Structure formats: C-alpha cells, structure tokens
Amino acid sequence: MAIAMKGFHPLQICVVKMNKPFISLCPEVTREHALKLMHWLEDERVTCYLSDSPHVSRSIEHAIDRTQLPILTHLFNQGGRFFMAYDRHDTPVGFVRIIKTGANCEIVLVIGDSDKWGRNLGALTIHEGMKLAFLDMRAKKLIAKIHPDNTRSLKAFLRCGFLLESETPALKSFSMTAQRYLQLLREGAVGNSPRIYVTEIDKARLESLIPLEQGQAVIELEHELERAIVVKQEHVARDVVTMNSRALLQLDDEQIEVALVYPKDADSNAGKHSVCSDIGAAILGYQEGDAISWRISDRTRRIEIRRVLYQPEAAGDFHL
Known part of the structure; x- marks a missing residue:
C-alpha cells in the first residue's frame, strides 16, 4: 500500500544557532514511528502548510490497521525514499522524503516535534537530505517547493545555500545543483563539524x-x-x-x-x-x-x- 505524500512542502522549524545540534536520518520505519507520525500530523502548527496532511494521516492509519508487521519501511518507500530524523539522543523529531524523477530529486521534510523547534534541526536535516540525494541517489539537482508564507522553511533552505528557481503566488521552488553542493561542501559552508x-x-x-x-x-x-x-x-x-x-x-x-x-x-x-x-x-x-x-x-x-x-x-x- 502506497502512502501518498504528494503536496507535502513544509518545514516547520525555527532556525536559531545553538551549540552543535545533531541530526541523523534512518530508513527504518516501525509501527511506533508510524504512530508518532500520526501524532505530529494532528498538530495544526505542524500541518498548517501541508496540503495533504489529512489524507496522509488516514493512509498511515490504514497501513497500521491492515498489517501486523513490526517494520513498515516498505510501505513508506513506495514512490520515494522515506527517512526518520533523529536527534543526538536518538529520539525521532521529524521525517524526510526524497522523491527522484529522472535526474533530479525533490525533498520534503518536517520537524514534527514542536518542542524541538528553534534548535537548528531543520537546517541540519536539510544537510543530511542533500548528502543522500547527491552522494547516494546521485541527483543532478535537488528541489524544494515551499509555501510563500512558510517563512521558517524559506529561511532554512536559503541558509543552506538553495537558490530561488521559480515562484507563483501559491508556491516557491528552490533548488541546489550537485555542482553547487560540492562547491559549498569544499568551502566548509555545509554542516557544523570541525574541518578535517x-x-x-x-x-x-x-x-x-x-x-x-x-x-x-x-x-x-x-x-x-x-x-x-x-x-x-x-x-x-x-x-x-x-x-x-x-x-x-x-x-x-x-x-x-x-x-x-x-x-x-x-x-x-x-x-x-x-x-x-x-x-x-x-x-x-x-x-x-x-x-x-x-x-x-x-x-x-x-x-x-x-x-x-x-x-x-x-x-x-x-x-x-
């Protein structure tokens, strides 16, 4: 059963510099994760820019009801690759979905734990998403589509080096090319680890x-x-x-x-x-x-x- 994610273009975060926050992305999705996702999608602060959130929440609920499997990864990876975002304490704080179309990828991400907003986790999640898109999926371009009123998302993607590609009254499209990503990486402009x-x-x-x-x-x-x-x-x-x-x-x-x-x-x-x-x-x-x-x-x-x-x-x- 595919879980439809089309129309998810949010990033509910507040970007504030803190002392070396940390994010890792993990592909395994358990029943516990699915229940946490449903909980996040019931928070209006998280879903205010998500056009498909009610449908996604129902799809997740149906997936849980129809299978007794403890691992649901295969359900979430239909049509794209899905990752849970963990903080340094190995606590799930959000999710990332990367959809590849031809040579390009689109990234959708949410920091669902509102208690963790304001800790720069959104920007770090973007960094980890870029790593996967360019070094694992070998995308030539990574695209993020964001609602114009979602100022937190706009600031986070701009801070990570994305460039405005196109815009309409309903949507702004930002992009990062593989060439630009590698250039920023070599210049030390991506991530917060010491240089090596x-x-x-x-x-x-x-x-x-x-x-x-x-x-x-x-x-x-x-x-x-x-x-x-x-x-x-x-x-x-x-x-x-x-x-x-x-x-x-x-x-x-x-x-x-x-x-x-x-x-x-x-x-x-x-x-x-x-x-x-x-x-x-x-x-x-x-x-x-x-x-x-x-x-x-x-x-x-x-x-x-x-x-x-x-x-x-x-x-x-x-x-x-």
Whole structure:
C-alpha cells in the first residue's frame, strides 16, 4: 500500500544557532514511528502548510490497521525514499522524503516535534537530505517547493545555500545543483563539524576504493573526502588521524584504541577498523581534541580523539 505524500512542502522549524545540534536520518520505519507520525500530523502548527496532511494521516492509519508487521519501511518507500530524523539522543523529531524523477530529486521534510523547534534541526536535516540525494541517489539537482508564507522553511533552505528557481503566488521552488553542493561542501559552508585533513595520497587511494564498496558508511566517507582539506604527506600535522594511524578514542564513556586501515586489513576484534566502517569513516582526518557525534551501529555516539598514538607520516613511513 502506497502512502501518498504528494503536496507535502513544509518545514516547520525555527532556525536559531545553538551549540552543535545533531541530526541523523534512518530508513527504518516501525509501527511506533508510524504512530508518532500520526501524532505530529494532528498538530495544526505542524500541518498548517501541508496540503495533504489529512489524507496522509488516514493512509498511515490504514497501513497500521491492515498489517501486523513490526517494520513498515516498505510501505513508506513506495514512490520515494522515506527517512526518520533523529536527534543526538536518538529520539525521532521529524521525517524526510526524497522523491527522484529522472535526474533530479525533490525533498520534503518536517520537524514534527514542536518542542524541538528553534534548535537548528531543520537546517541540519536539510544537510543530511542533500548528502543522500547527491552522494547516494546521485541527483543532478535537488528541489524544494515551499509555501510563500512558510517563512521558517524559506529561511532554512536559503541558509543552506538553495537558490530561488521559480515562484507563483501559491508556491516557491528552490533548488541546489550537485555542482553547487560540492562547491559549498569544499568551502566548509555545509554542516557544523570541525574541518578535517587528508593527505593527497590517502585521498587518491580512497577515491579509487569508494566505487568498490557499499553501505551508509561509504556515503559518509565520500562526504568527508569531499569536504576535507587536502595536504601533502610531509605537511600533515602530527596529530591528525591519517590512514594506518593508531589513535586512542573516547567513545561515550569508554576509551578504546583503534587502527584506521583499508578494508583488506580490517579486523575489528584486533582493533583494526576499516575506513569504510562506521568508526573508520568517523575518525578520518580529525585531530587530537576534536569531538563529534556520529551514528554507529544504529545509535548516536560521541567520539573524541584523545591521542594519535602512531601516524605513518610523522614516523616517516610514507610507503604505508
């Protein structure tokens, strides 16, 4: 059963700068998520710019009634890709739908938890949506259609770099091209993470590796490579995590020692984590003292680079 989402063009948020908020997008939709969606769609503040909200709410209700399956992902992905948006506490706060038509995609997103408005979560959700549209779905252009009175949405998409493409009294259409997205990413204008550093040879090797690998971590790795500051091997700072480095990490309340390796050398039991794994993609290019939030094994973890124990470049092992 398809859940019709056509006509959803809202973004109910208030964009205010706060201390490093975090959003991750997850494709799995459970019955609990569906019930939460229905609850959000009963809030007039959320639905005031949603033309199809009553129909969508009824469709979700019918889907729940007609199936006893605990996972409803397949119902929500008919006609597009649907994602639940989680905050750093792994609490669902909204949803994203990306519909691909030809070479382009359209993004629809809602921050449904009104208690979380004003925390910049909408803009971060847009950033995550762009990552999926351009690096996973390989869209040439991402389009957002917004009601002219939805000022919060308008400001958020403009702040994320979208450009006005067309407008009517009833709708404004904004777009982001893949070329512009990559340019903004390389300039550090997308996201709120610290800048990272990758050596020329590491980047070349990893770019040749990416087409051979699959999974969400590979999308994250490509994203990190695109935004990285590229330096020569002999110029990289000694406290940067490069390929084949060993580092001491603070992972939430636990300290672990890891080695960042290529997939062929990976052995997680021995602490050797592939750069195409969640932890590996997370730590590449960061420096001692950097701390980030990252989704690992379906939950958000806080990672701090406590110390770089060994770096090939610092040791003169340029052959690694």
